[in-house]
Amino acid sequence: MQRIFKTLIRPVVTSVLVLVTVLSFIPAAAWAGDEQMEFKNLKVSVWPEYDDPRVLVILEGTMVNASDSPFKGEVKWNIPKGKDLEIGMACEIVNGGHSCQPYEQKDKGDWIELTWKTTRSIAPGEEYPVFLEYYYNPIEGSVDKKFTFSYQPSYKIDSLTVSVQQPLKAENFKIDPAPSSTNTDSGGFVNHNYVYSNQTPNNKITLNVSYKKADPKPSVEKQVNNNNNGGEQQASGVQFTSSFKDAKIWVPAGFMVLILGGFISYAVMQNKDKQRADRIDRLAKKAVKTNRTKGAKNPLLVEEKKKLRQQLLDGAISEETYLQLLADLEEEYEE
Template sequence: MLRWFQPQKNLKVLIILTAFLFLFSVSPVQVYAQSDIQFKDLTVSVLPEYDEPDKILVIYEGTIISSLPYNGEIKFMVPKKDQNINVGMACEINAAGGHECQPYRFTDKGDYQELTWKLSKTVQPGQEYKVYLEFYYDGIKGQANKTIDYKFVPILPIKNLTLFVGKPLKATNFKLDPPYTFTGQGYNLNTFGYTFTNPTNPISIKISYTKDDPNPSFEKPKNDNQAANTQAPPTTSTTPTISTPVSDWIILLLFILFIVFLGLLIFYALKTQSSSHPTRKDKNSRYGKGSSRSGAQAQLAAERKRIRRLLLEGKISEETYRELISDLENEYR
């Protein structure tokens, strides 16, 4: 131990310094917790009877941004499981345009459920990061005359939202309520669009049309096994899959080590401080428990007489006598 290191005097300084070092080591996690993650833009496509009969295909495509580094979760509100929701892909889109699908989980939110996955990469300030969600669900009512009550529920802030509704092929008398404000072409269908800026409340759209043909607009490829979903197939079982990233375990380990180190530091400081201030009992222990200074002097005198008697009886030499007397005085000094 270095001479300048005196825990009994510098304990507070050491604790503060250690705490600062620990906080700096985990500061990214605190930054993530304070981040304002949001969608720069989000496109929602609602495609009734697209490639599965009597089902609605919904696709979310968005770009997320954050003013601070963020590696937390991305969340979407989707229909309840009792509407036979079937998630096709829950993915992040890489720089090359490829889909990197992630494990996700569901959380019951009453009339809806929340679909969540942990981002695999950190979204840096000023960086745009694209995500993609695709699912089917039962939401079509009626036989020939069909109606759909679709509701989009925002969770994260959205700067610009575009919502497309596709008209199924062979459908007639197609109507939207409220009336659409944008017309486009997408997903090989005539689509009708809505635009919203900074939406915060749920958006409801009523869709109605007539269609006698039971077949979907397009035939689903037989070998369609969600080829893009090759890196991490989503878990669709009733038991949610919750993955803990390696970085969380590292942070937990650092925290445990910090607590252990701090405890040892305090223990050592208290022990050192205690040993550096001996009690009166320690000082007098060589005289016997409860003995006084006068008692020690009496013992010294008695021991001198014993050594003197050994010299007179010729059992020790003069030189040995002087050595014993010197040692005795040093002991009782």
């Protein structure tokens, strides 16, 4: 009997254990398909050397509950492990403003999984706008530079736009594969755009970027943050030493840390919100001037202007086209 076990059963048991072990290491994205949430639309902006020597990545889009039951739980993002990773903002969008949330990071092998918990229950079919911003440093070289940007979706995405911004003083800028379109915004930045549809967590996007840039300075000057990035510690764990084992000591101390951390996080996030708002306002600076004198109180006109502005931000239309369409709208609503 023991001989039969050794010769027949043991190899089978061993094979099953090996298979289970291998499957346990397969990324969760490969098994996606049962998620309640998915993206209606998502834009990924990749800005190398924008206001920092690193690469700034901005993800903004609208999620939707595609299931038949309410959802309240974790929102997941896959972000690269690159050097000098710094999370800038991780936010729900509430009434057009950023409501930044405490987040956690988990090592998933090739990726870092960033998560935060929704602050409310998302009803079936309800939309949930989100925003994530981070810096990391995949850039190689001092003059002749190159880096690879990869994006691994964590949810199904109906409409995905990826836009890579060329640094102002960069020369011989190339991306492989080639973009589907390019446009120049009001700040003089050339944007290289890609459009995808019906993406799943199994559709990894990889872009190889290269360019020449002798000036080490970023394209624009970064606003000074006197808080020294204290808000980035909002999701970090705290390791207590033996001096904190007495509850009389660590409970009051813990409350003090939480209160202080809350004040610091709030101040930093307010600063981050302002920086992001400044970047977006740069894209529509000319439009603001035209809005001050014409039809600003007409709700239909305001709504049409919002749609045009979103198309501009998505890279779907150029600045010249945007201004022309805006002028046509003003003329139409004046009649």
